[in-house]
Amino acid sequence: MRWSRYYLFTTREVPRDAEVVSHQLMVRSGMVKKLAAGIYSYLPFGWRSLAKLMEIVRREMAAAGAVELSMPAVQPAELWHESGRWQDYGRELLRLSDRHDRDFVFGPTHEEVITDIVRHDVSSYRQLPISLYQIQVKFRDEIRPRFGLMRGREFLMKDAYSFHTDDASLAVTYEEIRQAYCRIFEACGLDYTMVEADSGAIGGSHSHEFMVVAETGESAVVRCPECDYAANVEKAETRALPAPPAGPESGLRKVPTPGATSVEEVAALLEVATSQVVKTLVYMGPDGPVATLVRGDREVNEVKLAASLGAPGIRLAEPAEVEEATGAPLGFAGPVGLPDGLRVVADESVRPLAGFVVGANEADAHYVGVDLERDVRVDDWADLLLVGGGDACPRCDGKLEEFRGIEVGHIFMLGDKYSKSMGCTYLDDQGESHAMQMGCYGLGIGRTVAAAIEQGHDDGGIVWPLPLAPFEVLLLSLQTRNEEVVAASNQLYDELTRAGVEVLYDDRDERPGVKFNDADLIGVPLRIVVGARSLKEGQIELSLRRTKEKEMVAVDGAVESIRERLEAERARVTGSGG
RNA sequence: CGGGGCGUAGCUCAGCCUGGUAGAGCGCACGGUUCGGGACCGUGAGGCCGGAGGUUCAAGUCCUCUCGCCCCGACCA
Numbered sequence: 001m002r003w004s005r006y007y008l009f010t011t012r013e014v015p016r017d018a019e020v021v022s023h024q025l026m027v028r029s030g031m032v033k034k035l036a037a038g039i040y041s042y043l044p045f046g047w048r049s050l051a052k053l054m055e056i057v058r059r060e061m062a063a064a065g066a067v068e069l070s071m072p073a074v075q076p077a078e079l080w081h082e083s084g085r086w087q088d089y090g091r092e093l094l095r096l097s098d099r100h101d102r103d104f105v106f107g108p109t110h111e112e113v114i115t116d117i118v119r120h121d122v123s124s125y126r127q128l129p130i131s132l133y134q135i136q137v138k139f140r141d142e143i144r145p146r147f148g149l150m151r152g153r154e155f156l157m158k159d160a161y162s163f164h165t166d167d168a169s170l171a172v173t174y175e176e177i178r179q180a181y182c183r184i185f186e187a188c189g190l191d192y193t194m195v196e197a198d199s200g201a202i203g204g205s206h207s208h209e210f211m212v213v214a215e216t217g218e219s220a221v222v223r224c225p226e227c228d229y230a231a232n233v234e235k236a237e238t239r240a241l242p243a244p245p246a247g248p249e250s251g252l253r254k255v256p257t258p259g260a261t262s263v264e265e266v267a268a269l270l271e272v273a274t275s276q277v278v279k280t281l282v283y284m285g286p287d288g289p290v291a292t293l294v295r296g297d298r299e300v301n302e303v304k305l306a307a308s309l310g311a312p313g314i315r316l317a318e319p320a321e322v323e324e325a326t327g328a329p330l331g332f333a334g335p336v337g338l339p340d341g342l343r344v345v346a347d348e349s350v351r352p353l354a355g356f357v358v359g360a361n362e363a364d365a366h367y368v369g370v371d372l373e374r375d376v377r378v379d380d381w382a383d384l385l386l387v388g389g390g391d392a393c394p395r396c397d398g399k400l401e402e403f404r405g406i407e408v409g410h411i412f413m414l415g416d417k418y419s420k421s422m423g424c425t426y427l428d429d430q431g432e433s434h435a436m437q438m439g440c441y442g443l444g445i446g447r448t449v450a451a452a453i454e455q456g457h458d459d460g461g462i463v464w465p466l467p468l469a470p471f472e473v474l475l476l477s478l479q480t481r482n483e484e485v486v487a488a489s490n491q492l493y494d495e496l497t498r499a500g501v502e503v504l505y506d507d508r509d510e511r512p513g514v515k516f517n518d519a520d521l522i523g524v525p526l527r528i529v530v531g532a533r534s535l536k537e538g539q540i541e542l543s544l545r546r547t548k549e550k551e552m553v554a555v556d557g558a559v560e561s562i563r564e565r566l567e568a569e570r571a572r573v574t575g576s577g578g
Numbered sequence: 579c580g581g582g583g584c585g586u587a588g589c590u591c592a593g594c595c596u597g598g599u600a601g602a603g604c605g606c607a608c609g610g611u612u613c614g615g616g617a618c619c620g621u622g623a624g625g626c627c628g629g630a631g632g633u634u635c636a637a638g639u640c641c642u643c644u645c646g647c648c649c650c651g652a653c654c655a
Contacts, residue, residue: 012604012616013590017648037647143579146648261655281654299654316653331655359655386654478614516615531614541614 001471002493003506007044010518020216022453023148025462029522038145038153042446045522048470049449050156054135056187056467057158057443064180065173066131066160071113073137077103079112082422092140106139111418111440114161118436119424125165128426128436129173133160135445149446150406151218156445163419164437165426174206174413177441181210181409184443189465189573190408190452195221196231197410198303206413210443211405212451221405222387226398233402234303236387237394240348241295244275247355249369252336258364261331263296266366270357273297277357278350278370280333282317282325285309289317289325291342293335293376294384295349296357301386308345308382326361334359335376336367344377347384406451407444414438462523463545466569471504473562474524476516478531480509488555489530492540495559501566520545526565528558544569 008030017034018024026032031046042050058068074096080086085093086105094106107113114132122128135158145153160177164170178194185192190212197209209232211221223230231237260266267274277296282289283305290309294300306314319330325342326333335344335358356370370376389402416435418424425433449468456463466472473496477489489507496503504524506515512531519527529541540558542565543550553561 011589016584016590019649034647144649263655266655279654294654302654316655319653319655322653322655329655330653333655481613511613511615511617513613513615513617518616520615529614533614 001504003504004508006504008504008522010521018148020147020150020454021457022150022216022450025453025457025521026148026450029462032149034148038142038151040149040152040154040446045470046449049464049468050445052468052470053188053445053448054158056184057135057445060180060184060187061133061158061160061177063183064131064176066133066162066177068134069132070134070136071107071110071117073107073139074104075107075110075113077105079116079422080105083112083115083418084421085112092142094139094141108138108140109440109442110134110136110159111161111414111438112422115418115422115424115438118163119419119422122163122424122436123426125426125428129162129164129169131160131162131173131177133158133441147216147218147450149450150216152446155447158443158445160441162439162441163424164439165428165434167415167437170413170415170437170439174411174439177411177439178208181411181441181443185210185212185408185448187574188448188452188467190448191455192408193221193223193230193405195223195405196229196235198232198235198307208411209407210409210411212408212448212455213403214406214451214454215404216454217404217406219405219407220388220402222389222391222400222402224393224396224398224400227393227396229393229395229398229400231387233387234301236391236400237383238385238387238391238400239394240352241298241385241391243352244273246353247272247276247357247369250355250371251369252367252371252375253369254360254365255368256364257332257366260364260366266357267296270366270368272357272368276353276355278335278353280326280335280359282322282333283314284317284321285314285343287343289321289342290314291326291333291335291338291344292384293344293346293350293378295347295353298347298349299386300347300384304382304384304386305345308380308384328359328361329363332359332361332363332365334361334367335378336370337361338377343379345380345382345384346376346378348381349385350378351381406447406454408448408451409441409443411441412439414440456523460517460520462521464523464525466525466566466573469523469525471502471524472566473501473503473526473528474519474522475503475505475528476519476530477505477507478512478515478529480507482532484535485530485532488535488540492528492530492555492558496562499559499563501559501562525569526562528562 010030011028014024015027018027030043032040034040096104138157139154142153145151162173192210192212195209197207220233222236260269263274263277267277274297279294279296281292322330357366357368358370360367391400393400419435424436452468453462479485493505523545525545527543538555539552540555541550
């Protein structure tokens with residue numbers, strides 16, 4: 001491809017709304033252009049990288065036995081009523097209506113459609129298992145789209161769905177696809193980790209996320225350096241916390257604590273550790289307010305709480321709601337003497353405490369010397385703890401480390417959530433009808449490319465891993481008015497093209513400085529410079545974007561040298577993946 | 579949903595407080611000198627100042643409404 005005929009316009013200035021480096025570089029290198037909040041055009045240079053990833057994904061999905069199809073982006077509301085998600089999915093679901101006022105959604109995911117397809121076509125255990133996937137545009141109306149392609153509203157996603165007679169068959173496919181995902185991210189040369197995850201709004205039992213390690217990642221993850229345990233903090237567990245010493249008093253006593261509404265203030269005022277205070281948070285659940293108890297120095301994991309209540313849409317209660325539920329203003333709620341109707345859920349971190357401090361359910365007062373058995377009614381015990389770095393690994397003696405990651409893939413064992421509600425059944429060898437077991441497997445295409453840039457860049461611009469690079473080679477002609485240089489560049493371009501090398505040929509009539517800086521910005525892995533000076537010696541310059549090391553090679557036979565460098569680079573990625 | 583900020587040339591921004599003929603840098607076009615790490619000189623094109631309404635002799639500037647974009651928060655008691 002000749003740059004002079006290509007659609008690639010770089011910019012020196014960063015658009016004001018680009019915050020993270022991948023977004024800035026994608027805009028500056030002419031990969032994407034924003035059309036509206038969270039909605040982007042993929043320009044030719046960016047599209048090539050996305051296409052590269054999609055080919056890797058197709059190859060590995062096929063290897064895992066999945067079959068490609070393509071489903072509609074616009075889906076009738078009836079399917080979503082059937083699955084119940086018209087209600088459950090919330091405001092992220094973009095709803096539309098047609099000229100007849102019939103309701104539709106722009107699909108954020110395709111469980112309903114695929115289940116509808118399969119329930120019509122598949123009726124026998126002999127047709128199972130099957131795995132289907134598509135690569136398609138999705139729309140989720142995010143509260144706050146940001147970071148360019150990392151959290152867009154419209155985005156490209158590979159989504160796969162598998163159908164099975166039973167759990168065992170599902171487990172086999174789940175494992176095959178898990179391995180396919182590992183191969184995909186390894187093939188891209190990304191530093192990633194697989195973690196245990198919460199299954200959230202999609203539903204189901206078992207789920208893993210694939211995280212690309214990056215400081216700008218939106219997800220917090222813990223990992224044990226001693227064993228292979230890794231989990232999203234939404235899901236992460238730890239061992240029982242070491243019990244703090246019992247508080248100084250053992251008899252229940254009300255003490256004045258004017259104005260002390262935070263754990264820190266109360267602990268300071270009463271001269272106890274924050275771990276000897278119990279925090280009472282009131283959440284609004286599906287059946288009204290719920291009081292939750294957690295040790296004062298720790299925090300409640302709302303995802304765990306939602307899961308234990310069996311309700312996706314919980315929120316912290318408003319001050320007025322807290323007062324109505326507990327009779328106390330914000331900051332003084334406590335588990336002693338709560339109204340009988342108010343459900344109390346306690347985190348396990350509270351269990352070993354003795355002689356602790358809680359709010360007194362009246363303004364400016366707390367109880368000290370609280371005893372769990374004697375003074376507190378707990379309806380349910382649960383693991384509600386937000387786990388973080390430094391906590392004990394639940395599997396071994398290690399200590400968890402915390403880091404941030406970009407969620408690029410998420411796989412779920414769905415079970416029969418959709419097949420049951422939508423009547424996707426098969427007949428077994430006894431002629432009996434059963435709901436199919438399902439799995440679903442998502443992989444963010446744009447997000448993965450953005451993640452690759454987060455991991456691969458320097459001050460000059462993008463440093464592409466070879467497998468995702470829009471072009472393998474940038475052929476840079478330094479003097480476009482020098483006949484020898486032009487002739488040698490043209491010939492090299494022809495030879496490389498014929499040899500099947502993906503080459504971008506910078507034949508633009510620009511100054512060298514401009515070309516070099518653009519070369520760094522767009523990050524093509526192997527740069528070839530043809531300039532008058534070295535051409536006199538019959539030589540051209542090769543350099544890797546990654547290392548910036550330069551070497552001179554003879555023009556004659558240059559194609560072979562170039563192919564060798566590319567092979568070495570390719571081997572580097574696949575050789576050290578994972 | 580709450581709070582804040584910003585919409586002026588393709589891009590980044592100034593001008594608005596204190597109303598009076600629309601600006602800069604980069605980019606773009608043309609001419610010249612340059613040419614292995616974002617050159618220099620000269621000339622030029624390009625804007626109904628997001629939209630609507632109002633105040634005024636006069637609005638980019640003041641007022642009201644509206645649309646868009648960005649950031650922060652959404653209560654850890």
